[in-house]
Amino acid sequence: xxxxxSTDNFFRSEGLLPQEELLExxxxxxxxxxxxPKESDPNERRVLVTPQGTEELVNQxxxxxxxxxxxKSSNYSDxxxxxxxxxxxxxxxxxxxxxxxxxxxxxYSLKTIKKLRGNQLIFSSLQDVENxxxxxxxLMEKKITAIAPEKIKDKHNNSPVISxxxxxxxxxxxxxxxxxxxxxxxxxxxxxxxxTGITPPEIIVFGAGKAAETAxxxxxxxxxxxxxxxxxxxxxxxxxxxxxxxxxxxxxxxxVIEKELLSADVVIGxxxxxxxxxxxxxSNEMVKTMKEGSVIIDLSIxxxxxxxxxxxxxxxxxxxxxxxxxxxxxPNVASQVSRTASxxxxxxxxxxxxxxxxxxxxxxxxKADLGLRKGIYVFNGILTDSHIGLKxxxxxxxxxxxxxxx
Numbered sequence: 001x002x003x004x005x006s007t008d009n010f011f012r013s014e015g016l017l018p019q020e021e022l023l024e025x026x027x028x029x030x031x032x033x034x035x036x037p038k039e040s041d042p043n044e045r046r047v048l049v050t051p052q053g054t055e056e057l058v059n060q061x062x063x064x065x066x067x068x069x070x071x072k073s074s075n076y077s078d079x080x081x082x083x084x085x086x087x088x089x090x091x092x093x094x095x096x097x098x099x100x101x102x103x104x105x106x107x108y109s110l111k112t113i114k115k116l117r118g119n120q121l122i123f124s125s126l127q128d129v130e131n132x133x134x135x136x137x138x139l140m141e142k143k144i145t146a147i148a149p150e151k152i153k154d155k156h157n158n159s160p161v162i163s164x165x166x167x168x169x170x171x172x173x174x175x176x177x178x179x180x181x182x183x184x185x186x187x188x189x190x191x192x193x194x195x196t197g198i199t200p201p202e203i204i205v206f207g208a209g210k211a212a213e214t215a216x217x218x219x220x221x222x223x224x225x226x227x228x229x230x231x232x233x234x235x236x237x238x239x240x241x242x243x244x245x246x247x248x249x250x251x252x253x254x255x256v257i258e259k260e261l262l263s264a265d266v267v268i269g270x271x272x273x274x275x276x277x278x279x280x281x282x283s284n285e286m287v288k289t290m291k292e293g294s295v296i297i298d299l300s301i302x303x304x305x306x307x308x309x310x311x312x313x314x315x316x317x318x319x320x321x322x323x324x325x326x327x328x329x330x331p332n333v334a335s336q337v338s339r340t341a342s343x344x345x346x347x348x349x350x351x352x353x354x355x356x357x358x359x360x361x362x363x364x365x366x367k368a369d370l371g372l373r374k375g376i377y378v379f380n381g382i383l384t385d386s387h388i389g390l391k392x393x394x395x396x397x398x399x400x401x402x403x404x405x406x
Contacts, residue, residue: 030357031061035099037092038070041106043314043330045073045338046345048103048123048149051084053346058085060354065095074338101356103349105149110134118142119380121362123149123349126377126388127302133392136383140394143381145362149345152352153371163210164344166299168334170214170270173297174222176336177203177266180295180319180326187326188293190265194223202227202263206280206306207270208235211299213242215268220245227260230271231280252280261290269298269306282307284323292324302331366403373399 178192208230227248334341359365377385389396
């Protein structure tokens with residue numbers, strides 16, 4: 001056996017070379033079958049590709065399979081999709097058997113992913129996976145390449161998915177707070193805005209990221225009083241510049257926070273979490289000092305929450321009352337305005353699929369795009385996420401080293 005043959009066999013035995021080219025180009029126009037399954041979670045109302053996005057893909061030569069009802073929660077009918085060139089299928093099996101690229105928000109069930117044909121590209125988050133070891137093992141066995149949409153980066157090293165959803169969540173948080181303060185939702189009957197002769201309501205925001213920024217701008221536009229806390233003085237200075245006006249800001253100081261909570265009508269948690277643990281916890285003792293009927297909206301609940309003992313809620317059951325305070329802890333708050341959120345997501349993923357097609361194969365696309373590589377947690381059946389590897393005991397490999405084999 002020659003040295004070249006020996007090297008090639010080593011790479012193949014280690015899974016570093018694909019047994020067949022991933023997402024093989026079906027014809028000279030680099031066309032794929034793109035699958036849009038229906039979300040299994042009734043509380044997830046967004047869809048990653050809109051009917052208008054479907055038309056763009058079809059015009060590029062792709063086929064788009066949409067499972068019946070996939071866009072219903074965003075008020076897109078099957079007819080809307082078919083009018084723009086999509087092929088409506090009744091079951092997820094038809095998508096998993098035929099599609100080269102599959103786009104979904106929530107992770108699939110173990111039973112469902114076993115139906116994958118293999119050698120496919122899927123976009124799906126890993127959040128809320130119950131048995132992550134078995135889940136990843138199935139993806140590896142089927143030589144799947146899996147990407148977490150929220151981990152994809154742009155050329156500025158920002159996450160376009162997180163940024164767009166945070167922008168929406170920040171605005172929505174203010175509208176939700178206004179509704180929860182009203183009599184119709186059990187609130188005190190307070191208008192969240194400035195009325196002549198009446199002291200404006202007070203909103204405290206914890207955090208200085210994109211969600212915090214949009215929440216603050218929206219609240220200022222209706223005349224509310226804003227106070228912002230964050231652990232980073234640099235982020236507070238940056239936020240102040242983005243807002244374009246002087247607002248109350250403070251680093252996280254327990255005594256200052258306790259004093260301000262006494263008069264707060266709304267508290268919004270939008271801390272910039274860099275890992276799975278919240279950066280700040282609002283204790284139950286602090287919450288007890290708040291006015292009865294005040295509101296806490298936790299936009300950090302998917303990272304464990306910033307209020308002691310808090311628990312996630314759903315869009316169908318969004319609130320609970322603890323210590324006389326109304327808590328709103330919906331993780332996917334952007335689904336509250338699912339049509340707007342879906343359009344925003346579609347604006348991200350249509351160019352991404354176009355980019356993959358223009359590169360002739362997915363392998364070529366990730367070679368050329370560092371930001372896309374950062375979203376990969378399984379590449380061609382190889383685990384590339386070290387955090388998942390540590391959690392599951394499955395050996396992971398560096399995606400940058402794997403790229404050297406192609």
